[in-house]
Amino acid sequence: MITGASRGLGEALAVELGRQGARLVLVSRRRAALEPVVRRIRTAGGEAHALEADLGVKDDIYPLAGAAAALVGPIDLLIHNASDLGPTPLRLLLDTECEDLERVLAVNLVGPFRLSRAIAGSMALRERGTIVHVSSDASVNAYAHWGAYSVSKAALDHLSRIWATELAERGVCSFSIDPGEMDTAMHRAAIPGADPSTLAPPEQVATRIAALIRSSVLPNGRRVDLNSIGAGI
Amino acid sequence: MNPATAPRSRSEQERLLVIDPGADAFADFAIPDLPEFLEPGDALVLNDAATLPASLRVGEDLELRLMSRLDEGSWLALSLGRGDYRVPTEERGVPPALAVGAELAFGHGLNARVRAVDPLSPRLLYIEFAQTDGELWQALYRAARPIQYAYLRAPLALWDVQNAYAARPWAVELPSAGKPLRFESLFRIAARGVRLAHLTHEAGLSSTGDAVLDARLPLAERYEISAEAAARVSVAKAQGGRVIAVGTSVTRALEAASMSGTLRAGVRRTDLRLGRSSVLRVCDGLLTGIHEPETSHFALLEAFASRTLLERAFRHAERAGYVQHEFGDSCLILRGSLAARAAATSGTRPLEWRQTG
Numbered sequence: 403m404i405t406g407a408s409r410g411l412g413e414a415l416a417v418e419l420g421r422q423g424a425r426l427v428l429v430s431r432r433r434a435a436l437e438p439v440v441r442r443i444r445t446a447g448g449e450a451h452a453l454e455a456d457l458g459v460k461d462d463i464y465p466l467a468g469a470a471a472a473l474v475g476p477i478d479l480l481i482h483n484a485s486d487l488g489p490t491p492l493r494l495l496l497d498t499e500c501e502d503l504e505r506v507l508a509v510n511l512v513g514p515f516r517l518s519r520a521i522a523g524s525m526a527l528r529e530r531g532t533i534v535h536v537s538s539d540a541s542v543n544a545y546a547h548w549g550a551y552s553v554s555k556a557a558l559d560h561l562s563r564i565w566a567t568e569l570a571e572r573g574v575c576s577f578s579i580d581p582g583e584m585d586t587a588m589h590r591a592a593i594p595g596a597d598p599s600t601l602a603p604p605e606q607v608a609t610r611i612a613a614l615i616r617s618s619v620l621p622n623g624r625r626v627d628l629n630s631i632g633a634g635i
Numbered sequence: 636m637n638p639a640t641a642p643r644s645r646s647e648q649e650r651l652l653v654i655d656p657g658a659d660a661f662a663d664f665a666i667p668d669l670p671e672f673l674e675p676g677d678a679l680v681l682n683d684a685a686t687l688p689a690s691l692r693v694g695e696d697l698e699l700r701l702m703s704r705l706d707e708g709s710w711l712a713l714s715l716g717r718g719d720y721r722v723p724t725e726e727r728g729v730p731p732a733l734a735v736g737a738e739l740a741f742g743h744g745l746n747a748r749v750r751a752v753d754p755l756s757p758r759l760l761y762i763e764f765a766q767t768d769g770e771l772w773q774a775l776y777r778a779a780r781p782i783q784y785a786y787l788r789a790p791l792a793l794w795d796v797q798n799a800y801a802a803r804p805w806a807v808e809l810p811s812a813g814k815p816l817r818f819e820s821l822f823r824i825a826a827r828g829v830r831l832a833h834l835t836h837e838a839g840l841s842s843t844g845d846a847v848l849d850a851r852l853p854l855a856e857r858y859e860i861s862a863e864a865a866a867r868v869s870v871a872k873a874q875g876g877r878v879i880a881v882g883t884s885v886t887r888a889l890e891a892a893s894m895s896g897t898l899r900a901g902v903r904r905t906d907l908r909l910g911r912s913s914v915l916r917v918c919d920g921l922l923t924g925i926h927e928p929e930t931s932h933f934a935l936l937e938a939f940a941s942r943t944l945l946e947r948a949f950r951h952a953e954r955a956g957y958v959q960h961e962f963g964d965s966c967l968i969l970r971g972s973l974a975a976r977a978a979a980t981s982g983t984r985p986l987e988w989r990q991t992g
Contacts, residue, residue: 427769433773451768451769453769454773461792465777467685468687468772468776468793469769469775469776472772473769473772475802476683476802520797523800523801524801526800526818526821527821527831527833572822
């Protein structure tokens with residue numbers, strides 16, 4: 403299952419994992435936005451299903467987990483990729499509305515917790531499963547203007563570590579990945595003036611993440627900075 | 636006996652009545668004590684079915700309850716008449732008769748057609764949804780609610796009816812024996828060297844509101860046992876471990892799948908009924924709710940322990956304030972359980988139960 407799969411890194415991961423034979427459930431707030439991705443994967447001979455859910459909404463989580471397992475069976479790989487930047491242009495903490503911080507935390511932190519909670523119990527029983535949290539360098543660096551998003555990603559990294567500690571003995575692996583700066587709509591919304599030629603294409607990043615997920619020794623409990631590990635992965 | 640009127644979130648408050656048919660005795664414990672009754676090499680078998688929202692409405696006069704999935708979009712369903720969940724099913728109105736071909740609109744873009752009516756009752760319908768794939772499941776989860784119970788204080792949300800380890804939504808009602816099992820207990824059980832195994836069983840309706848139909852329950856129910864689970868249970872058994880089923884659904888699936896003498900993996904249906912004359916081939920123990928005499932669940936318990944012991948235990952539970960039904964207290968029936976515990980905790984002291992039968 404990949405959340406936030408209608409565009410950017412989520413879309414690229416879906417296409418790459420679909421190409422490698424994964425049976426996929428793709429999640430986005432708008433089903434229509436997922437349909438072209440699903441069609442593309444199916445046309446290439448893969449299996450993908452579209453489910454609409456807002457990860458910031460509690461009532462959406464169990465329907466999503468249930469429908470996903472009905473479509474492809476128990477989930478073995480859960481990629482928390484969906485993110486909310488908060489209002490753009492990004493703003494100083496002193497200018498951030500409390501409600502905006504709450505919404506960012508709901509989508510980027512509480513949503514992934516709820517969804518993992520609905521899915522990881524089955525992984526722990528079956529003694530297999532991988533949970534990937536897509537993070538950001540904003541989780542470790544205190545950039546002005548990135549407050550709400552940064553806080554949510556720092557907490558997400560730690561959530562990932564605690565899942566890893568609690569579930570390692572049951573064969574479930576959890577880690578977070580900082581994919582680096584990519585040429586995506588989200589990056590354009592956050593930093594409108596960035597030069598796209600300095601940004602990695604999400605397809606290239608997705609290929610490396612897919613290789614990492616398939617590697618024999620997973621970085622359980624770690625925060626992987628994709629830019630600091632060799633280009634071989 | 637009183638029902639539990641709401642889901643509970645603290646397992647230390649959930650009681651466990653342990654019945655030892657070998658010692659002809661029972662005693663009071665709490666759910667966190669459960670791991671101590673299991674031994675290294677035992678297998679604890681869970682039903683990992685998630686609970687569907689299985690109740691669909693068509694206006695005021697008709698509720699359809701999904702009973703069993705037949706293939707992709709086809710289901711066996713039960714119709715109920717006027718009345719909401721506060722009205723016990725047997726007091727609900729007579730549902731409108733539906734003919735083959737009747738179109739049903741449930742809202743949220745979910746539609747179905749009646750494909751056939753079962754000869755057993757005009758209330759048993761074979762329906763086929765118009766939607767498929769993600770569209771079907773998405774619409775079903777939006778249009779349907781979990782089946783509700785008249786004795787509960789408030790309506791159940793979907794998360795109230797999920798076991799902690801649930802995966803595929805096969806169950807139309809909560810496989811409630813597993814509800815008290817939180818991971819704190821399950822990890823302790825696994826750490827004791829107990830093998831955790833799971834199967835998936837659709838845990839059909841517990842009540843139809845129609846005495847003739849109720850007498851026929853359970854109708855044939857679908858279950859799946861993976862090769863891995865079959866091997867895990869068979870190895871436990873072969874090495875002298877005991878197999879403890881969590882719930883009557885798991886018991887029926889394991890016993891039905893081993894009628895030939897060996898436990899077979901695969902997807903099948905069974906309407907196997909177990910009772911006092913049944914010979915259990917796989918299950919040595921059962922973790923279940925507190926069931927009243929004269930119910931079909933109680934009859935199944937008689938495959939594990941004598942009726943007189945079960946009745947004594949039930950009367951004790953009633954007096955001691957145990958609560959029953961979906962979110963109620965639990966009962967472990969396991970031969971040797973109390974004797975082993977007494978030996979482990981009391982040294983050479985004579986057996987002494989906190990409460991004996």
